[in-house]
Amino acid sequence: MQYFISHLTSHISNLTSHISNLNRTMNNISVIGAGTMGNGIAHVFAMKGHKVTLIDISEVALEKAMATIDKNLERMLAKERISGDDKAATLANLQTATELNAAAEADLVIEAATENVDLKLKIFKQLDELCKPATILASNTSSISITKIAAATNRAEQVIGMHFMNPVPVMKLVEVINGYSTSKETTQRVMEMSQALGKVPVKVNDYPGFVANRILLPMLNEAFYALFEGVAGVEEIDTVMKLGMAHPMGPLQLADFIGLDVCLSILRVLHDGLGNPKYAPCPLLVNMVMAGKLGRKSGEGFYVYTKGSKDLVVSNQFLA
Ligand SMILES: NC(=O)c1ccc[n+]([C@@H]2O[C@H](COP(=O)([O-])OP(=O)(O)OC[C@H]3O[C@@H](n4cnc5c(N)ncnc54)[C@H](O)[C@@H]3O)[C@@H](O)[C@H]2O)c1
Numbered sequence: 553m554q555y556f557i558s559h560l561t562s563h564i565s566n567l568t569s570h571i572s573n574l575n576r577t578m579n580n581i582s583v584i585g586a587g588t589m590g591n592g593i594a595h596v597f598a599m600k601g602h603k604v605t606l607i608d609i610s611e612v613a614l615e616k617a618m619a620t621i622d623k624n625l626e627r628m629l630a631k632e633r634i635s636g637d638d639k640a641a642t643l644a645n646l647q648t649a650t651e652l653n654a655a656a657e658a659d660l661v662i663e664a665a666t667e668n669v670d671l672k673l674k675i676f677k678q679l680d681e682l683c684k685p686a687t688i689l690a691s692n693t694s695s696i697s698i699t700k701i702a703a704a705t706n707r708a709e710q711v712i713g714m715h716f717m718n719p720v721p722v723m724k725l726v727e728v729i730n731g732y733s734t735s736k737e738t739t740q741r742v743m744e745m746s747q748a749l750g751k752v753p754v755k756v757n758d759y760p761g762f763v764a765n766r767i768l769l770p771m772l773n774e775a776f777y778a779l780f781e782g783v784a785g786v787e788e789i790d791t792v793m794k795l796g797m798a799h800p801m802g803p804l805q806l807a808d809f810i811g812l813d814v815c816l817s818i819l820r821v822l823h824d825g826l827g828n829p830k831y832a833p834c835p836l837l838v839n840m841v842m843a844g845k846l847g848r849k850s851g852e853g854f855y856v857y858t859k860g861s862k863d864l865v866v867s868n869q870f871l872a
Pocket residue numbers: 584585586587588589590607608609610613663664665666667668671675692693694695715716717718810
């Protein structure tokens with residue numbers, strides 16, 4: 553009996569310490585890369601009271617990111633979704649740095665640097681060396697294998713994908729990607745953290761394109777083929793999908809928004825990684841990227857974009 557009680561007590565104490573371990577707050581957050589995604593990720597963590605260090609090799613990118621966060625908070629204030637104090641507190645939670653060393657005290661690091669395998673492997677190797685042993689290292693990559701990134705570190709069980717969607721302060725989903733060696737505890741802590749941010753995390757396994765891009769990109773590619781083969785024009789394809797399928801944006805407009813170079817590189821990841829010819833990028837997409845027509849960011853893709861105008865104007869290339 554005595555043995556049973558002491559065994560039970562030790563079991564309960566282990567369980568309690570395990571739960572408190574799980575709930576251990578990850579207060580200090582570092583975000584690597586202050587581009588489109590990095591500023592949004594820093595914004596949502598800072599708004600929930602975390603101390604955030606936003607790190608980029610470019611001073612200009614950091615200044616631009618802080619100006620974007622300020623502008624987005626100002627818009628929320630104008631809509632009375634936050635108070636002036638909330639805005640001030642959020643900004644006070646943010647600091648910037650140009651050296652990766654600034655992530656040394658982080659409990660959780662989210663890497664949102666440029667989508668380049670060699671760059672990410674280098675960043676994770678350095679983070680592994682400079683961060684505390686308990687720190688969780690997450691990547692916001694859209695398409696690079698989490699397992700491969702994790703293998704560049706000596707803490708593969710604490711490496712995970714946190715795939716936020718653009719724009720981060722608005723979009724609810726976080727695709728939480730388990731690498732081959734990601735531990736259950738790491739996944740659970742990241743799921744809980746994502747919920748605490750007001751997001752809806754969805755757990756998926758690490759295969760090319762995860763879930764979001766595995767399903768989205770083949771649909772976009774099919775729209776490129778429909779245009780390429782003359783099934784219908786740009787506006788017609790987008791109208792069918794908007795009005796017929798209740799998509800908020802047509803697939804060609806969405807591809808322009810994502811960036812045609814990004815679409816091409818994700819299709820290549822699917823094609824190489826899954827080895828199925830159905831993922832082969834449409835030759836029209838390949839040509840457009842070679843011609844520097846990258847969509848909204850270059851001023852032209854399937855549509856042309858003029859500063860200050862919200863009109864959707866089909867590119868001359870696709871007018872009969
Ligand atoms: N843009 C999207 O819609 C979207 C959506 C989901 C996921 N993602 C992923 O998020 C990541 C970032 O994408 P983005 O669109 O924000 O890119 P971006 O080009 O807007 O920003 C990338 C930033 O990384 C910085 N950077 C480059 N090397 C660095 C280094 N060594 N250390 C620190 N910073 C460095 C660059 O200076 C730049 O400011 C990518 O992995 C991308 O696949 C993007």
